[in-house]
Amino acid sequence: MALLAVGLLGACESNRSEQNAVRNHVNASRAEAGLPPLRENLALDVKADAWAQQLRNSCRIWHSRLADGAPPNWRKLGENVGMGGNVSQIHTAYMNSPGHRANVLDPSFDQIGTAAVWGNCNGYRTLFTVHVFMKS
Numbered sequence: 001m002a003l004l005a006v007g008l009l010g011a012c013e014s015n016r017s018e019q020n021a022v023r024n025h026v027n028a029s030r031a032e033a034g035l036p037p038l039r040e041n042l043a044l045d046v047k048a049d050a051w052a053q054q055l056r057n058s059c060r061i062w063h064s065r066l067a068d069g070a071p072p073n074w075r076k077l078g079e080n081v082g083m084g085g086n087v088s089q090i091h092t093a094y095m096n097s098p099g100h101r102a103n104v105l106d107p108s109f110d111q112i113g114t115a116a117v118w119g120n121c122n123g124y125r126t127l128f129t130v131h132v133f134m135k136s
Contacts, residue, residue, distance in 0.1 A: 014049045018087055018116035022129050025091040026104050026112060033105050041134060043071045044113020048130040055081060055128045056119035066132075076135035078103040083128045087116060090129050109133040 027037040047069035055061050066077040080100045084090040094100035103109070113132040118125060 013053055013117050014045075014115045015118075018127070019045070019049075019114050021087045022091070022114040022116050022131070023112055025087060026114070026131060029091075029095060029104050035105060035107055036110075038109060038112035038133070041071065041111040041113050043069070044111060044132045044134060045115065046113070048113040048115035048132045049117065051079075051081070051132075052115035052117035052128045052130045055083065055130070056117045056121075056126070059119065059121035059126070061128070070132070070134065071136070073136050074134050076108055076133075078106065078109065078131075078133035080104070080131040080133075081129070083121075083126050085125075086127060087129065090127065094131075103131065103133055106133065108135045110135055 023040060030037060050069065051064045061081045061083055063079055063081060066079055070077055080094055080103050082090040082093060084093065094104060111134040115130040117128045119128060120126070
């Protein structure tokens with residue numbers, strides 16, 4: 001089971017291959033819907049990773065203040081946060097949630113930052129993923 005939340009947020013801890021998998025899942029879903037891929041934004045990656053670490057450290061999910069850590073040229077921001085057992089499981093949960101799906105498939109977004117940070121919550125190995133979407 002994956003838990004999710006949706007909203008309109010130092011050193012990175014994300015495993016690069018899992019971080020790329022988070023972005024690749026988003027872009028694959030966008031391609032299936034006939035939408036262009038989102039470009040990686042390194043500033044958004046840092047924001048997403050810092051937030052995923054905070055979620056991991058508290059073993060729960062909630063939203064960041066979206067403008068905090070976002071590049072100054074943003075015109076629209078969105079965020080998905082989730083936790084679960086692996087990248088694919090969490091992405092499936094995002095796509096089965098209307099609010100999360102709307103962010104993934106929003107045609108106005110053109111950039112994304114992603115994170116995938118592991119933690120141990122209540123005795124279970126748990127992955128925290130974050131998407132930060134931006135229209136510049």
